[in-house]
Amino acid sequence: MDSIAQQLMRNPVFSHVYEQLWRPVFTRLFSLGGSGTADFDTALSAYLARPGDRRILDVACGPGNYTRRFADGLSGDGRSIGIDFSPSMLAKAARTNATDRTSYIRADAHSIPFADNSFDTVTCLAALYLIPDPLPVVDELLRVTRPGGEVVIFTSVQTDLTSLPGVREVAGMSGYRIFGRHEIVERLHAAGAEHVEQTITGQGQYVLAVKPDPREADQKSR
Numbered sequence: 001m002d003s004i005a006q007q008l009m010r011n012p013v014f015s016h017v018y019e020q021l022w023r024p025v026f027t028r029l030f031s032l033g034g035s036g037t038a039d040f041d042t043a044l045s046a047y048l049a050r051p052g053d054r055r056i057l058d059v060a061c062g063p064g065n066y067t068r069r070f071a072d073g074l075s076g077d078g079r080s081i082g083i084d085f086s087p088s089m090l091a092k093a094a095r096t097n098a099t100d101r102t103s104y105i106r107a108d109a110h111s112i113p114f115a116d117n118s119f120d121t122v123t124c125l126a127a128l129y130l131i132p133d134p135l136p137v138v139d140e141l142l143r144v145t146r147p148g149g150e151v152v153i154f155t156s157v158q159t160d161l162t163s164l165p166g167v168r169e170v171a172g173m174s175g176y177r178i179f180g181r182h183e184i185v186e187r188l189h190a191a192g193a194e195h196v197e198q199t200i201t202g203q204g205q206y207v208l209a210v211k212p213d214p215r216e217a218d219q220k221s222r
């Protein structure tokens with residue numbers, strides 16, 4: 001049976017209020033007890049929207065709020081593709097965040113419908129904590145990233161606050177998972193990622209990782 005959180009994501013009303021109301025409030029809530037998640041978010045968005053002829057995949061894109069932001073910086077043949085399994089989120093994305101550099105596709109993050117090594121950048125923001133079996137999704141993110149490309153994740157993390165008795169259990173009942181401090185980083189390492197950087201801001205973590213490029217390793221060894 002779907003969790004409360006998953007049912008919410010499929011609710012058309014929620015998709016209407018998500019971008020303007022829910023996400024900004026939620027981002028600020030994540031700052032509780034730490035440095036500004038909102039500031040990190042702004043800096044990261046600017047970095048990911050840097051100009052370039054790049055292919056970006058935004059996994060669990062919701063109403064396309066980031067997919068479009070990333071697309072706005074692209075040049076040449078650059079494209080930003082959002083995938084999500086909620087029809088109402090995708091309908092909202094198509095209405096409000098479609099440009100000639102964006103595409104939206106209905107798909108499950110567990111089996112991303114793209115070949116290995118397809119994208120320069122793969123993001124999964126504010127979604128892994130809603131997915132009941134999230135660690136195989138981390139492997140999928142890396143699979144579709146090209147060698148030398150980057151994976152960017154924003155999700156929950158265990159902190160002093162969320163370690164208080166009962167917090168994890170209550171969150172879990174609603175379908176919100178709180179990741180252990182090293183869970184995501186370790187999974188990325190196990191899947192072969194390098195340069196894995198974790199930044200904890202309040203109740204959330206940003207994790208950036210690079211998929212190794214065997215050609216670079218080759219050149220260094222010469």
Ligand SMILES: C[S@@+](CC[C@H](N)C(=O)[O-])C[C@H]1O[C@@H](n2cnc3c(N)ncnc32)[C@H](O)[C@@H]1O
Nearest residue numbers: 009060061062084085086089108109125126127
């Ligand atoms: C909180 S929204 C995040 C939207 C956007 N990425 C952001 O950062 O604001 C989470 C999204 O994850 C999607 N989602 C959850 N599980 C998924 C899955 N297994 N495959 C694809 N999308 C999923 C939901 O439909 C929802 O749109």
